[in-house]
Amino acid sequence: MNSISEIAKKLLDENRVSAVVGYSIGSLPNKTKTVIVKSSQQAEKLIFNNLCVNNLAIYLTKSFRLTTQKPVAVVMKGCDVKSVTGLIQEKQIEREQVFIIGVKCNGVSEDGKNLSPKCYSCKLQTPKMYDILVGEEEEKNIEFKNPFSDVEEFEKKSLDERWNFWMNELEKCVKCYACRQVCPLCYCEKCIVDKTVPRWIEPHTSKSSNLSWHITRAFHLAGRCTGCGECERACHHNIPLSLLNKKMAKVVYDNFNYQAGLDDKAKSPLADFKFQDKEDFIR
Amino acid sequence: MSRIGVFVCYCGENIGRTVNCSEVTQRAAKLRDVVYSVDYKYMCSDPGQQIIKDAIKKYNLNGIVVASCSPLMHEKTFRHAVVEAGLNPFLCELANIREHCSWVHDDKRNATDKALDLIRMMVEKVKKNLPLDTIKIPVTRRALVIGGGVAGIQAALDIADGGKEVVMVEKSPSIGGHMAQLSETFPTLDCSQCILTPKMVDVNSHKNIKLYTYSEIENVKGYIGNFEITIRKKTRYVDDSICNGCGICIEKCPQKKINSEFNTNLGTRKAIYVPFPQAVPNIPVIDKENCTYFKNGKCKVCEKFCDRNAIKFEQTDEFIKENVGAIVVATGFDLYSIEKERSDNYQGYGEYGYGKDPDIINSLQFERLLSASGPTLGEVTRPSDGKIPETVVFIQCVGSRDKSKGIEFCSKICCMYTAKHTMLYKHKVHNGKAFVFYMDIRAAGKNYDEFVRRAIEEDEAIYLRGRVSRIYREKDKLIVKGADTLIGKQVEIAADLVVLATAMLPQKDTVPFAQKLGIGYDKYHFLSEAHPKLKPIETNTAGIFLAGACQAPKDIPEAVAQASAAASKVLGLCSNDQLEREPYVAYVNESSCIGCEFCLQSCTYSAIENKSIVNSKGELVKKVAYVNKGVCQGCGTCVSICRSKSIDLAGYTDEQIYSEINSMFV
Numbered sequence: 040m041n042s043i044s045e046i047a048k049k050l051l052d053e054n055r056v057s058a059v060v061g062y063s064i065g066s067l068p069n070k071t072k073t074v075i076v077k078s079s080q081q082a083e084k085l086i087f088n089n090l091c092v093n094n095l096a097i098y099l100t101k102s103f104r105l106t107t108q109k110p111v112a113v114v115m116k117g118c119d120v121k122s123v124t125g126l127i128q129e130k131q132i133e134r135e136q137v138f139i140i141g142v143k144c145n146g147v148s149e150d151g152k153n154l155s156p157k158c159y160s161c162k163l164q165t166p167k168m169y170d171i172l173v174g175e176e177e178e179k180n181i182e183f184k185n186p187f188s189d190v191e192e193f194e195k196k197s198l199d200e201r202w203n204f205w206m207n208e209l210e211k212c213v214k215c216y217a218c219r220q221v222c223p224l225c226y227c228e229k230c231i232v233d234k235t236v237p238r239w240i241e242p243h244t245s246k247s248s249n250l251s252w253h254i255t256r257a258f259h260l261a262g263r264c265t266g267c268g269e270c271e272r273a274c275h276h277n278i279p280l281s282l283l284n285k286k287m288a289k290v291v292y293d294n295f296n297y298q299a300g301l302d303d304k305a306k307s308p309l310a311d312f313k314f315q316d317k318e319d320f321i322r
Numbered sequence: 323m324s325r326i327g328v329f330v331c332y333c334g335e336n337i338g339r340t341v342n343c344s345e346v347t348q349r350a351a352k353l354r355d356v357v358y359s360v361d362y363k364y365m366c367s368d369p370g371q372q373i374i375k376d377a378i379k380k381y382n383l384n385g386i387v388v389a390s391c392s393p394l395m396h397e398k399t400f401r402h403a404v405v406e407a408g409l410n411p412f413l414c415e416l417a418n419i420r421e422h423c424s425w426v427h428d429d430k431r432n433a434t435d436k437a438l439d440l441i442r443m444m445v446e447k448v449k450k451n452l453p454l455d456t457i458k459i460p461v462t463r464r465a466l467v468i469g470g471g472v473a474g475i476q477a478a479l480d481i482a483d484g485g486k487e488v489v490m491v492e493k494s495p496s497i498g499g500h501m502a503q504l505s506e507t508f509p510t511l512d513c514s515q516c517i518l519t520p521k522m523v524d525v526n527s528h529k530n531i532k533l534y535t536y537s538e539i540e541n542v543k544g545y546i547g548n549f550e551i552t553i554r555k556k557t558r559y560v561d562d563s564i565c566n567g568c569g570i571c572i573e574k575c576p577q578k579k580i581n582s583e584f585n586t587n588l589g590t591r592k593a594i595y596v597p598f599p600q601a602v603p604n605i606p607v608i609d610k611e612n613c614t615y616f617k618n619g620k621c622k623v624c625e626k627f628c629d630r631n632a633i634k635f636e637q638t639d640e641f642i643k644e645n646v647g648a649i650v651v652a653t654g655f656d657l658y659s660i661e662k663e664r665s666d667n668y669q670g671y672g673e674y675g676y677g678k679d680p681d682i683i684n685s686l687q688f689e690r691l692l693s694a695s696g697p698t699l700g701e702v703t704r705p706s707d708g709k710i711p712e713t714v715v716f717i718q719c720v721g722s723r724d725k726s727k728g729i730e731f732c733s734k735i736c737c738m739y740t741a742k743h744t745m746l747y748k749h750k751v752h753n754g755k756a757f758v759f760y761m762d763i764r765a766a767g768k769n770y771d772e773f774v775r776r777a778i779e780e781d782e783a784i785y786l787r788g789r790v791s792r793i794y795r796e797k798d799k800l801i802v803k804g805a806d807t808l809i810g811k812q813v814e815i816a817a818d819l820v821v822l823a824t825a826m827l828p829q830k831d832t833v834p835f836a837q838k839l840g841i842g843y844d845k846y847h848f849l850s851e852a853h854p855k856l857k858p859i860e861t862n863t864a865g866i867f868l869a870g871a872c873q874a875p876k877d878i879p880e881a882v883a884q885a886s887a888a889a890s891k892v893l894g895l896c897s898n899d900q901l902e903r904e905p906y907v908a909y910v911n912e913s914s915c916i917g918c919e920f921c922l923q924s925c926t927y928s929a930i931e932n933k934s935i936v937n938s939k940g941e942l943v944k945k946v947a948y949v950n951k952g953v954c955q956g957c958g959t960c961v962s963i964c965r966s967k968s969i970d971l972a973g974y975t976d977e978q979i980y981s982e983i984n985s986m987f988v
Binding site for chain 1: 920
């Protein structure tokens, strides 16, 4: 089995890719950081361990959009590949433009101790799509959780409780838009919040404008969010954004039996119409 | 700087009764940027329009709000007036204070306030209106007629006589449709084939008509003026360019006992056949399922005897592309069957034995028994034993007007043809007795009621007002148990033959066909007209028209009249080089479009494509969405799905809608 750095070295030496996006040892303990390797001398920096939480799909649009004819190689876990699938589906990249170094993942951790929450409901230890595969799959000794379990738990609360919960959470938002910047599927060059004619979302922070931003963001990700959790990790006020995203994912799943990021040929359930679609919302 | 004029209409009492128009006018005058406001009893009248025209010039107005009825009623009128005063028509907007206000409220105070709100919204919108130009799209001046029944034939002939080319597509081997199967027609009792076949011949020989029989519509692309049709020419296994229709192949074919569809399974045909003697074109078709060669790999007798070598066993389906500007759909009807096993959602008639008894037939089968070209050469005999039936019971409304079977509508023509059947039967079997069970006699039409009276009074048909509850066989006879509600008694008739006037339904597979064309259909799958009164020929898709029984049950004169109407619509459309349409189409902001293609997927009209943006060196910079203005119907689905708000609808821009909404919160 080749290691990631060996593969990267070979790809760069053979001039097959313009860069390799991967993980390297971080400057803080228990953290890794992203590295973009462009020459084979640097390839040794590349590592993979259980601290590689980040979803590197973000670099495929925001750093490399059509800048090169040659593909970009990227190190991807099973969950990250779902984002790439979404990007292909939405015509942001072509499959040939990305060389996926798939890694078999046995769960990752944000702090070096506890498993990341997204890993509890992960069934994709081996990526669905890759060009080369590394790593060994181990038996996961964890209890599998329904991906929507926390949403279902939350839905049990009363309307007032839920409303107050979100108003309290969203009040913390300072509109830094880190959640947007870090999201691999928020690839628009001009976001709706930047539009001024008309101005859809007020730029200042207030209860109502924060609400309209977060609702808009969640709606824009409905049927598209793959649940990588980057938005929530990037939020320095720890707003539980995943809960909002998962709620939308659940609505889409319940109504259209669709999960994002599994099929790059699938049509988006919100853009497509099927004759068997429910019409129970028309009353 | 906006200079808006507000024109408030009383619409006689229609608005004035519930809305205080003079108060609305005074308050509207105080709205920001409104420089002139006036009321008038009928703004759509000539003097009313003159007020608008004069005000535009006098006050130098650059935006007009007419507070009156629905834009569907008079938007055109007012925009026309505005143009005459030198303004762009799209700078005129209607505030609907009639349908949306006075007609639906009765509280004058609140209705007056609401009328002002509606005006204020429109004032804010019109300030953001931009002058727009109508869109011109080219027209392919040819038409497609789908279906070669009498409606399709009439439409095709009328269009062709008008000097425009017609492509006719018929799915069966010959044109003629159901009318070719009929014996005589009501109310004149003239021979159906005698009046139809000249028209069939005309179709075949007309220089402007291109006929595709045994062909189906595979695909329809495009829009009004510019449809691209793919036609599947099914395999005949006979080369129609060589065959001269001599019929030797049919004569020699050893497969003799195949049920003839044309004779409603009462007669037989060969495995190579023309459906009926006057078929157009007179080219045989090989029925692959029953052909000995296709079944056993041996035979080819037809090929052996054909001295022109027209038989081609190796033939395959052919796909032909045709470009047309308009489409007439004339796919006709089918009959409801009383069977138990069904492919539709209706119920069969268990009380009539689910159609298992050979002597319980439907009216189309009876037509074939009466017809001189039919399986019995016009002699009325029972299918079971060939005996001449002395008592025939006709039952009307079988399926029709019967909610319990799933069909609520009246099939319209059965009252008339049943009367005709009783007459024709009496003319052939002089000592025969005809009984008719009916619910009501619906004989509205020129000479129609007289015709039914003639059947009863001169030809002695016995009409019994009531339903039949059961039919069962007792030896040689069919016992028909029913009610005569006029004398209030049960009746029992021992009949030799029972004829059911079964409901008219649209052709099978109308739904996928309608979806292919993008036209609407109702719950029975009849194709839908655009407006039940004012647009009975048009469909909701521009450029596609309806003719005949595909829309609703119709008799021959009605189908023919509608076909001619459809033809006149087509000719009207084809008399222009270009079509003008309202400029309410989507447009893309290419700088912020990211090319996710959600709009492309969501567009029901396939009006959106992708477009590559290249730099001066010819390198691809990005791909964006592109709207084909000719196809776009301005529905706005793409606008709502675009996350970066990079697509907008001219005439209904986000900014205009936003201004309207914001005006509500002052």
